[in-house]
Amino acid sequence: xxxxxxxxxxxxxxxxxxxxxxxxxxxxxxxxxxxxxxxxxxxxxxxxxxxxxxxxxxxxxxxxxxxxxxxxxxxxxxxxxxxxxxxxxxxxxxxxxxxxxxxxxxxxxxxxxxxxxxxxxxxxxxxxxxxxxxxxxxxxxxxxxxxxxxxxxxxxxxxxxxxxxxxxxxxxxxxxxxxxxxxxxxxxxxxxxxxxxxxxxxxxxxxxxxxxxxxxxxxxxxxxxxxxxxxxxxxxxxxxxxxxxxxxx
Amino acid sequence: xxxxxxxxxxxxxxxxxxxxxxxxxxxxxxxxxxxxxxxxxxxxxxxxxxxxxxxxxxxxxxxxxxxxxxxxxxxxxxxxxxxxxxxxxxxxxxxxxxxxxxxxxxxxxxxxxxxxxxxxxxxxxxxxxxxxxxxxxxxxxxxxxxxxxxxxxxxxxxxxxxxxxxxxxxxxxxxxxxxxxxxxxxxxxxxxxxxxxxxxxxxxxxxxxxxxxxxxxxxxxxxxxxxxxxxxxxxxxxxxxxxxxxxxx
Numbered sequence: 439x440x441x442x443x444x445x446x447x448x449x450x451x452x453x454x455x456x457x458x459x460x461x462x463x464x465x466x467x468x469x470x471x472x473x474x475x476x477x478x479x480x481x482x483x484x485x486x487x488x489x490x491x492x493x494x495x496x497x498x499x500x501x502x503x504x505x506x507x508x509x510x511x512x513x514x515x516x517x518x519x520x521x522x523x524x525x526x527x528x529x530x531x532x533x534x535x536x537x538x539x540x541x542x543x544x545x546x547x548x549x550x551x552x553x554x555x556x557x558x559x560x561x562x563x564x565x566x567x568x569x570x571x572x573x574x575x576x577x578x579x580x581x582x583x584x585x586x587x588x589x590x591x592x593x594x595x596x597x598x599x600x601x602x603x604x605x606x607x608x609x610x611x612x613x614x615x616x617x618x619x620x621x622x623x624x625x626x627x628x629x630x631x632x633x634x635x636x637x638x639x640x641x642x643x644x645x646x647x648x649x650x651x652x653x654x655x656x657x658x659x660x661x662x663x664x665x666x667x668x669x670x671x672x673x674x675x676x677x678x679x680x681x682x683x684x685x686x687x
Numbered sequence: 688x689x690x691x692x693x694x695x696x697x698x699x700x701x702x703x704x705x706x707x708x709x710x711x712x713x714x715x716x717x718x719x720x721x722x723x724x725x726x727x728x729x730x731x732x733x734x735x736x737x738x739x740x741x742x743x744x745x746x747x748x749x750x751x752x753x754x755x756x757x758x759x760x761x762x763x764x765x766x767x768x769x770x771x772x773x774x775x776x777x778x779x780x781x782x783x784x785x786x787x788x789x790x791x792x793x794x795x796x797x798x799x800x801x802x803x804x805x806x807x808x809x810x811x812x813x814x815x816x817x818x819x820x821x822x823x824x825x826x827x828x829x830x831x832x833x834x835x836x837x838x839x840x841x842x843x844x845x846x847x848x849x850x851x852x853x854x855x856x857x858x859x860x861x862x863x864x865x866x867x868x869x870x871x872x873x874x875x876x877x878x879x880x881x882x883x884x885x886x887x888x889x890x891x892x893x894x895x896x897x898x899x900x901x902x903x904x905x906x907x908x909x910x911x912x913x914x915x916x917x918x919x920x921x922x923x924x925x926x927x928x929x930x931x932x933x934x935x936x
Contacts, residue, residue, distance in 0.1 A: 504906055526899075526907045545879055546886070546897045557878045585875065594869050595876075597911045598862040602876050603883045604898030605927045606855035610884075611892035611934060613847040620843050626834065627844075627851050628887065629806045630794055634852045635884045637795070638877065643860035648795045649853030650775075657753055658775050662846045670933070674926055678854045681919055685860060 440464045440576060443491060443518075445509070446500035447471030450523050450543070454498055455482070457555040461579040467494050494518050496576060498541065499532075506531045519569050525596030528589035529563050539564040539573055542592060543581075546603050559583040561592050612671060644685070651682035689713045689825060692740060692767075694758070695749035696720030699772050699792070703747055704731070706804040710828040716743050743767050745825060747790065748781075755780045768818050774845030777838035778812050788813040788822055791841060792830070795852050808832040810841050861920060893934070900931035 440463055444451050447469055458464045459480070466482045468491065474484045485491070491514060499522045501509050506522045510532045513520060519537040525544070532538040540563040543555065560577040562584065564570040570586065577584040587595065610631065614624045637646045650658035659679055666672045689712055693700050696718055707713045708729070715731045717740065723733045734740070740763060748771045750758050755771045759781045762769060768786040774793065781787040789812040792804065809826040811833065813819040819835065826833040836844065859880065863873045886895045899907035908928055915921050 502902075503904065526910060544875060546882060546895075559875045559878060561875075583875075583878075591869070591871060593910070593914060594866070595871055597914050598866050598871075598876060599879055600898055600911065601858045601862040601865075601924075602880050604896070604900060604931065606858050606880075607883055607892055607895050607897075608900075608927055608931050608934075609850045609855050609858075610887060611896060612930070613850040614892050616850075617844070617847050620840070622840060622844055622847075626793060626808045626810075626832075627847060629808060629832075630848055631851050631884050631887060633795060634856055635880050638859060638880060643856055643863050646795075646856050647853070647860060648856075649849055651853060651857075653751075655752065661775060661842070662849065665842060665846050670926075670930055674930060675850075677919075677923055677926060678857055681861070681923060682853065682857050684919070685857075 440496070440572070440579075441467045441494040442496045442498060442576070443468040443470065443494045444498045444500060445470045445491075445513070446498075447474055448500060448502070451498070451500035453543075453555070454500065454523070457580040463579045464576060467492055488512055495572060496521060498523060503527050507533070510535070519572060521573065525561075525599065526593055528593070529565070530589075537566075537569050539569050540589070540592065541573060541577065542596075544595065544599060546607075555580040556582055559585060561585055561587045561595065563587060563589060563592065612674070616671075647682065647686070649682070651679040652686050654683060654686070689745070689821070689828075690716045690743040691745045691747060691825070692717040692719065692743045693747045693749060694719045694740075694762070695747075696723055697749060697751070700747070700749035702792075702804070703749065703772070706829040712828045713825060716741055737761055744821060745770060747772060752776050756782070759784070768821060770822065774810075774848065775842055777842070778814070779838070786815075786818050788818050789838070789841065790822060790826065791845075793844065793848060795856075804829040805831055808834060810834055810836045810844065812836060812838060812841065861923070865920075896931065896935070898931070900928040901935050903932060903935070 442464060444455055455466055455469055458466050468483045468485055470485050474486050477484045493516050497518050497520045499506060503524050506527055515535055520532055520535055521539040521541040523541055525542050529540050542561040543558045544561055545558040558581055560581045562573045562577055564573050617624050663672055666675060691713060693704055704715055704718055707715050717732045717734055719734050723735050726733045742765050746767050746769045748755060752773050755776055764784055769781055769784055770788040770790040772790055774791050778789050791810040792807045793810055794807040807830055809830045811822045811826055813822055866873050912921055915924060
């Protein structure tokens with residue numbers, strides 16, 4: 439049985455706790471959170487005091503990106519492998535430890551929607567074979583898709599994840615607000631939204647592209663710009679339409 | 688049995704033909720396409736000559752947006768209800784006919800991927816009760832979701848559809864190219880991409896938003912801008928990140 443402690447009980451910490459709890463190969467020994475109520479729940483001890491941290495096989499540091507460096511320094515150097523779970527921070531954000539690594543679940547993790555870890559690719563990084571093996575076991579115990587990436591590769595993947603998730607969700611957000619302001623039902627768009635991503639199972643984004651910019655239909659592009667009142671939205675519309683037209687020149 | 692003719696045999700024309708062929712309430716009498724081979728297939732006559740058009744209950748004009756006005760004028764005024772299938776063109780693009788309307792399937796329709804019309808909302812517009820009834824019957828025969836919208840409402844919905852489909856697909860395209868250039872596998876992003884839209888079944892885009900811009904994490908935003916080399920991509924990244932930050936101020 440692999441023993442782990444989860445340090446930080448935000449979105450990632452909570453989802454990892456739930457995922458490992460279901461795994462037969464992993465025990466979550468402790469969960470640390472600044473504001474958790476101390477208690478024992480199943481095999482797990484919940485603590486809000488660093489000094490109570492026990493020795494384990496792996497510590498998962500799930501705090502926010504710019505706290506990783508500082509919190510890592512506060513943890514006891516007792517030989518436990520310490521990994522952070524950030525896509526954008528390099529491995530060496532964790533300093534002064536023999537065993538360190540990265541365990542990055544490539545997903546948008548929020549508390550409201552439970553993540554099905556089974557389908558989430560987990561991107562690992564380690565500095566020696568022993569740590570790599572341990573991380574691989576841990577990742578395989580909750581996900582089918584496990585890859586090793588360097589810090590540089592992971593940063594690029596994280597950037598691409600921002601494009602496909604954060605930015606496309608923001609476009610959905612802009613459309614939602616626009617329709618609501620105009621007393622139209624966002625639900626009418628849901629089949630189209632779902633089809634937009636389903637389609638990518640069988641064709642590339644290049645092949646999937648449709649619409650006025652793709653067709654260089656300047657009449658419709660102009661009409662849309664007249665419909666938009668917000669200058670920022672006009673700017674986004676123009677920039678993205680130009681970018682599409684460049685790809686289909 | 689409702690008799691229809693489909694005029695124009697591009698993506699929309701072909702998909703409508705397939706959908707109506709399955710319906711027990713509708714017969715596709717004729718399909719007109721500039722370059723179709725004249726033939727009889729099942730109950731349908733394929734023609735490439737306007738003058739052969741027979742009287743029907745409804746003509747579906749599925750040509751490209753800026754050809755609608757011109758082609759509509761060429762069609763015989765024999766009392767047949769003539770509808771176009773465009774999201775962005777107003778009803779009165781069709782002039783000089785007593786019976787005219789709009790039949791707009793709100794979906795990204797391409798030849799490669801067969802559309803399941805059953806789930807596609809169909810937005811209708813008509814000028815009198817009799818035409819409205821006929822269009823509703825036709826739409827209901829292939830889709831579960833049928834709504835009536837004015838030309839103005841439909842234009843706004845079409846604009847929103849461009850945001851959620853064309854623009855988000857373009858972001859997927861940019862991410863695809865970026866990863867490929869960096870020898871990274873786009874497939875790693877697929878679970879995230881699918882989750883991005885699945886999530887909207889249970890939460891609003893506002894609630895679903897995550898990422899560095901949402902968190903006002905300027906350190907990561909700066910790092911991403913350094914990673915991007917293409918000035919256009921830097922511009923899109925900055926504009927969308929600022930727009931997210933404004934929504935979460």
